[in-house]
Amino acid sequence: MFRSAAALCLAAGLLSATGSSEAAAPAAAGRLDHDPVPHQHWSFDGPLGNFDLASVQRGYTVYAEICSACHGMQHVHFGDLTGMGLTAAQVQTIAASHKIPDGIGSDGKPALRAATADDAFPTPPVAQGLIPGAVIPPDQSRLAEVYPGGPDRIYALLTGYGPPPAGVTPAPGLFYNRFAQGRAIAMPPPLSDDAVDYPDGTKATTEQEARDVTTFLAWAAQPHLADRHRTGVRVMIYLVFLGVLLFVLKRRLWSNVH
Ligand code: HEC
Structure with a gap:
């Protein structure tokens, strides 16, 4: 998406360079329609990155207590x-605290049962499209991977609410957010200071909650990242070793040829 926007700018730029002044208009339209997203430092960045699991756990608290009211994660299981x-045992307790649909009961009404570790996170009614007129919140199972701008922009979005600048009024039902597409979004500000109680005693500022829930979403989207990085390092060591071996072998084999 960014790439195509950049391509548009480039194409428009080339056109205007060749003399057509009207070509400047598409360049403006192709520009990013939100503030530039600041880069954050993440524990999972880079080829050796690994998830800060304490942050992942705090992020799950934020998801469970706040985001899950509107967003589902249908590809993540307890x-x-x-x-x-x-x-x-802890997972079992968490799962059992969720009620999920269980067919039709003997009274003919939809039945519920306690979830188990094998069940996926439930999807709330609004995310199933069951609330007429409500904007459907996207599933968060892979959001950190598929959202344009990735974790940096999720963090920016969660901390990017505020009063609109003078003369700007978001359409009814939308909230001003300088990192949302078009600087307005249907999601009300989900975080605030002390919106959750962290069991590990970490102070729950808005920024901390945003950082933790973003780390949780990145972890959920790539639970095997650490494993893959370990495999990658092993493969690199193996390839370097093989390279040295082949080099020595070549020198031996060709040592008589002058
Ligand atoms: C009250 C319901 C509600 C809650 C609670 C909520 N969201 Fe949302 N969220 C929405 C809706 C609705 C949208 C779609 C907004 C749109 O398309 O304008 C959305 C969209 C998003 C998006 C995509 C934004 C975009 O530009 O498309 C992200 C990221 C997101 N939410 C993260 C979160 C996180 C993280 C939490 C928990 C901290 C959370 N949301 C809590 C309703 C909610």
């Missing part, structure tokens, strides 16, 4: 939470 350092 059992996956063992990957962020919880025991099977």
